[in-house]
Amino acid sequence: MKLYYAPGTCALACWIALEWAGADYQAVRADPHSDEFKRLNPLAAVPALDIGRARAMTQAPAILQYIADRYPQAGIGANEGLENAFELNETMAFLASDFHPAFWPFFFPQRYTTATDEASLAAAKEAAYARIDRAMQHLDKLIAAGNGHVYQGKRSIADAYAYVMARWTAKLPKTWKDYPHIAAFMQRMEQDPVVQKVLAESAK
Ligand SMILES: N[C@@H](CCC(=O)N[C@@H](CS)C(=O)NCC(=O)O)C(=O)O
Numbered sequence: 361m362k363l364y365y366a367p368g369t370c371a372l373a374c375w376i377a378l379e380w381a382g383a384d385y386q387a388v389r390a391d392p393h394s395d396e397f398k399r400l401n402p403l404a405a406v407p408a409l410d411i412g413r414a415r416a417m418t419q420a421p422a423i424l425q426y427i428a429d430r431y432p433q434a435g436i437g438a439n440e441g442l443e444n445a446f447e448l449n450e451t452m453a454f455l456a457s458d459f460h461p462a463f464w465p466f467f468f469p470q471r472y473t474t475a476t477d478e479a480s481l482a483a484a485k486e487a488a489y490a491r492i493d494r495a496m497q498h499l500d501k502l503i504a505a506g507n508g509h510v511y512q513g514k515r516s517i518a519d520a521y522a523y524v525m526a527r528w529t530a531k532l533p534k535t536w537k538d539y540p541h542i543a544a545f546m547q548r549m550e551q552d553p554v555v556q557k558v559l560a561e562s563a564k
Contacts, residue, residue, distance in 0.1 A: 361383065361384065361385040361386070361411050361412075362385065362386045362387075362388050362409070362410040363375055363378060363385055363386070363387050363407060363408075363409050364387065364388050364389075364390040364397065364400060364401075364406055364407060364408040364409070364410070364416070365387055365388070365389060365390065365406050365407055366389065366390060366391070366406045367389070367429065367562050367563055368418045368524075368527075368528075368562075369406050369407075369524070370406075370407065370460060370521070370524055370525060371407030371420070372520075372524045372558055372562055373419060373420060373424060373517070373521040373523070373524045373525075373558070374407045374427065374520075375387055375423060375558045375562065376520040376523070376524070376554055376555060376558050377424050377427045377428070377436060377495040377520045379426050379554040379557065379558060380434055380436050380515065380520070380522055380554060381428075381430070381431035381434040381436065382431065382433075382434065383427065383430075383431060385484075389562075390406055390408070391557065392404045392405050392406050392484065394480050396456060396497040398417075400416040400418075401416060401418045402426070405418070406551065407420055407423055407547070409423045409426070409469075410470070418535065419456075420456065420460075420521065421452045421453070421455065421456040421521070423541065424452070424517040424520065424521060425452065425517065427517065428516070428517050431476060435514070435515075436477065436515060436516045436517050436520075437516065437517065437522075437551070438511075438516075439512055439514075444512065446511075447511065447512065448511050448516065448517075448518065451502065451510060451511050451518045452518060453519070454495075454498065454517065455503075455510075455521045455522055455525065456521075458495050458498070459495040459522070459525055459527060462488060462491035462492045462494070462495045463488060463492060463525070463528055464488070465484050465485060465488040466485050466488035466489075466528075466532070467480070467493065467528075469481040469484035470484075470563065471487040472484040472487075489532060489533065489534070492529065492532065493534055495535075496529065496536070496539050496542065497539070499522055499526065499539070499542055500539040500541045500542050501541075503522075503541040503542060503544075503545050504534050504541045508544060508548065509547060510522045510545075516562055519545075519549065522545075523545070523546065523549045523555070526542055526545075526546060527546070
């Protein structure tokens with residue numbers, strides 16, 4: 361099994377989950393825009409997980425759910441019961457479709473305006489701050505309700521996913537340190553030897 365990643369990206373969440381799960385895998389650094397990678401994922405985005413089938417798996421939340429389901433002994437998926445499964449699903453949907461896209465104009469302002477001058481690009485970038493803050497406030501409440509975790513007071517794929525994206529606020533005017541429950545969560549995650557290993561190896 362091969363996980364394709366790029367440093368600092370949401371693909372690191374899959375890497376952390378694979379480690380938590382005790383999976384046998386290889387992490388492969390990829391340039392999402394290379395022709396070689398686009399054969400794996402025509403959408404030119406990491407992560408991709410190649411498990412030897414005709415087509416690589418793509419989409420971070422789907423890959424994370426697959427890891428949780430494939431390694432149930434790791435206990436990083438939903439708790440038993442329909443409503444508990446719903447709650448993890450709902451949390452992952454928030455992370456994938458509210459939190460992650462909030463950063464896109466910050467990272468790629470040129471995709472959100474047809475203007476090319478510096479001031480317009482800076483404005484597109486700045487426009488992201490309010491949406492990121494809104495999502496961070498929601499995440500802070502989820503972690504408060506989850507006793508230090510994103511989902512139901514236990515380590516799960518949602519922790520890995522939220523962690524790698526909350527790190528992206530480090531260069532924003534308002535960083536993860538400005539949200540009390542997220543700050544405590546981030547500090548705990550950073551003490552996790554798996555997280556330390558993934559950050560170190562992915563930066564090589
Ligand atoms: N919907 C995709 C989005 C993946 C995505 O945006 N990945 C980023 C890294 S976090 C990427 O590879 N971006 C390259 C680009 O947009 O050019 C998923 O959830 O996996």
